[in-house]
Amino acid sequence: xxxxxxxxxxxxxxxxxxxxxxxxxxxxxxxxxxxxxxxxxxxxxxxxxxxxxxxxxxxxxxxxxxxxxxxxxxxxxxxxxxxxxxxxxxxxxxxxxxxxxxxxxxxxxxxxxxxxxxxxxxxxxxxxxxxxxxxxxxxxxxxxxxxxxxxxxxxxxxxxxxxxxxxxxxxxxxxxxxxxxxxxxxxxxxxxxxxxxxxxxxxxxxxxxxxxxxxxxxxxxxxxxxxxxxxxxxxxxxxxxxxxxxxxxxxxxxx
Numbered sequence: 001x002x003x004x005x006x007x008x009x010x011x012x013x014x015x016x017x018x019x020x021x022x023x024x025x026x027x028x029x030x031x032x033x034x035x036x037x038x039x040x041x042x043x044x045x046x047x048x049x050x051x052x053x054x055x056x057x058x059x060x061x062x063x064x065x066x067x068x069x070x071x072x073x074x075x076x077x078x079x080x081x082x083x084x085x086x087x088x089x090x091x092x093x094x095x096x097x098x099x100x101x102x103x104x105x106x107x108x109x110x111x112x113x114x115x116x117x118x119x120x121x122x123x124x125x126x127x128x129x130x131x132x133x134x135x136x137x138x139x140x141x142x143x144x145x146x147x148x149x150x151x152x153x154x155x156x157x158x159x160x161x162x163x164x165x166x167x168x169x170x171x172x173x174x175x176x177x178x179x180x181x182x183x184x185x186x187x188x189x190x191x192x193x194x195x196x197x198x199x200x201x202x203x204x205x206x207x208x209x210x211x212x213x214x215x216x217x218x219x220x221x222x223x224x225x226x227x228x229x230x231x232x233x234x235x236x237x238x239x240x241x242x243x244x245x246x247x248x249x250x251x252x253x254x255x
Contacts, residue, residue: 002031003233008082010074010130012038012063013091013143015046017053018192020143021091023221024228029055031229036081038063038074063129065092065122075129085133087232090126090142093119099156112156120163127171127182137179139232142168143224144184144243146251151204165243172241181240183231187224188216188247212248 009028013021014037025035037060039047044062051058059081063074078085095115099107123142130140145154147162154161165184172182189204208216227246230236245251 005032023225119160216248
């Protein structure tokens with residue numbers, strides 16, 4: 001018997017089997033959950049291919065978070081398929097190339113607005129999809145990269161992540177009366193497709209390898225997946241608006 005037996009979950013953000021969202025989806029199935037994946041645009045082909053690598057092949061829905069029509073379609077499909085949803089993973093992020101690197105001043109608002117809409121406002125969009133179907137309460141979990149600090153090369157994506165963290169707290173406040181919990185998991189750096197788009201990602205790898213008290217494996221998403229699965233289970237019934245660090249303890253070390 002798994003800790004997610006009987007749970008029905010929407011998992012966003014799966015591209016390849018190196019995706020953190022894939023690790024969450026795989027473990028969720030192993031712990032008894034039924035899942036549906038979502039993908040968008042040109043990534044749909046990858047998501048469908050990766051869905052075949054799960055213990056149980058999952059349905060893949062197209063969900064561009066900038067499209068109200070697709071958000072409505074996903075909600076209607078989940079309602080038809082299950083009638084209710086118990087949890088959702090938000091693993092969605094994107095920033096135009098100019099938003100990353102070392103020149104903070106290079107990005108214009110039209111660039112930054114894309115990063116904020118897709119990486120932060122989309123948490124509200126995911127909530128609009130699943131909250132009406134969380135008739136007995138539920139759990140929304142977002143993947144984060146601790147935005148309390150200014151990281152090398154992260155620039156406007158870091159700003160977007162700060163907005164994501166704030167959005168999660170306001171959603172926790174707004175949805176709490178419905179028994180819906182909203183939490184963030186701040187992960188250490190993992191070698192994913194998204195990570196490859198960050199200039200100088202090796203800087204993060206080197207720092208974590210030497211400073212995290214518990215050590216850190218940039219190729220192992222399982223610790224992050226375990227935290228997400230635990231938060232979507234019934235084992236954290238009174239935790240919401242929280243940011244849980246799964247980073248080997250790096251966040252606690254000053255120098």
